[in-house]
Amino acid sequence: MTSAVSFQKVSRHFGSVRAVDTVDLDIVPGEFFAMLGPSGSGKTTCLRLIAGFEQPTAGSISIFGERAEGVPPYRRNVNTVFQDYALFPHFNVLDNVAYGLMVKGVGKPERQKAAEEALSLVRLPGYGARRPGQLSGGQRQRVALARALVNQPKVLLLDEPLGALDLKLRENMQEELKSLQKALGITFVFVTHDQGEALSMADRVAVFNDGRIMQIGTPEDIYQRPKTRFVADFVGSSNVLPPDFVHRYSGQHRWGSLRPESIRVGRAAKSDGVTARLVSTNYLGATTRLALDADGLRLHAIVPAGAALPEEGEAVMLTFNRESLHLMDEPT
């Protein structure tokens, strides 16, 4: 099967800055693919390479098997939902949504009908006559989505589309985007720096750092079995354990990771485990996050709210199941 988007050794350099550095990538048709990474990690540049706003310095890109280097954005059947929506301020909502059809020469009644349908799809029916300036952030976001979807793109690119929304709205939109993608079957490529968003929405996640892909896999892979210290730390802030520490528990001299929720915190000197000192507690609602100091090694543990907690500064005993200790590939 041909990939929806395929990168072969793609690089994009801006002068001496390697925004994207020899990236290989295959996105399966119909999947919800997330590109996750901190700002400046190259994920947005990758998205812009797919859209055609950037051209690769080296390597080749193909979209559904067709070579895309040198093809301008307006000849790619790929549409983008921009981070700040980029709605045309001088058009009303309906004309914004119908824009792609208008420039393709679709007749006015037909394109307006399609635009109305797209607005219903994003649950904004009847908003056509309004100006973008009269809409809330969440509504603009939906209009931007409708404007892209009305063209029935082969790939839909979303550049941190939920970044400007407040938490409640963001959670709603996450669910909606996910179900929309399932219903339409269009390949979604989603850029985000929010690991929770990537894990909850995507079928597969690529974790970026310094212009390179650190790991590609299902959310579970990425979360449970990080390959490198960076992935372990960035996705869900795992505890990264140095080889000497890991050696004591697994017999192998390798970097390890341990999820904060796998650590149990007990009274000191009750059982065998890691002795540590409680540095601080952060109340998070459903859970409480503990910062611990185990002989100079900073660890975090997440315990359910309501559990009896030791005082700050008190000595505690940490225990965990051996199998929850994950060994990473990273060389020591």
Place this chain on the structure above:
Amino acid sequence: MTIAALNSNPSPAILPGSGGMRGALSDLFWRRPQLLLLLMLLPPVLWLGIVYIGSLFALLLQSFFSIDEFSGLINREFTLKTYGDLLQAANLDIILRTVTMAALVTLASAIIAFPIAYYAARYARGRWKALFYLGIMLPLWSSYLVKIYAWKLILAKEGILTWLLAKLHLLWLLDGWLSLPIVGGNSLSVSFTGTFIVFVYVWLPFMILPVQAALERVPGNLVEASSDLGASPGQTFRNVLFPLALPGIVAGSIFTFSLTLGDYIIPQIIGTSRLFIGQAVYSQQGTAGNIPLAAAFTVVPIVIMGFYLWGAKRMGAFDAL
């Protein structure tokens, strides 16, 4: 600094006033911001209201007087006779000529200004941007008269332009153009073409700057979004860039159009002996001593600009503001 040092800040929670006249005034203005606003706006409002609008109103009033043709004295009775004089063939000719010139100068300025403004707004950064502003502003720093006389030399029959075209074996092109009726003449410096070129040169910065400011406000991602949705560069220009730059173009055209309508020096030095509105005003209030007719001529550009702005607004030129 230790935490103890931070906690031992000895100053009180509310600081004493700085005292004196200035301190009292600062506090007063902070409590009553409208007072400061009033004080700041009063002088310019007085200036604008009395000196500017007032004199314009006096001028308007003059245009409703008439001149006694025998004595040459001004008859201070309200009449529309002077406006009737405007409709004489010779005067109508002047108005038509001036408006046509102003429209052509505006159109040419807009066409020339757009690419320059576009480059400056979208691509020029740092040193290149400074160079752009310098290039646009520098001609405005030198004397208007010097520039016009310089152009007279450039466009003269013995001037550098003729010389250059001769070297390029393109003199036939110039001769062909000059042999045309109306736009032609003995040389460029005594033709309407010459007048047109100098007008465009002198007013171009007034078009470039507002267009550049308008384009500067168009977010770059709108151009990307248009392209992303399948619009070719030409379609993006027509549907996104041009409509969003239109307020700037209209602002610039107000300058180029009204400045051309009112100017009397350029057509005096470069061009034919046929008059423009500015020259007509100049000669009517000077040698002819017909202040009412001069005033009536002055009203023409005002009325035209009024209609122009009304039309531009109706066409939606300010919708993107």
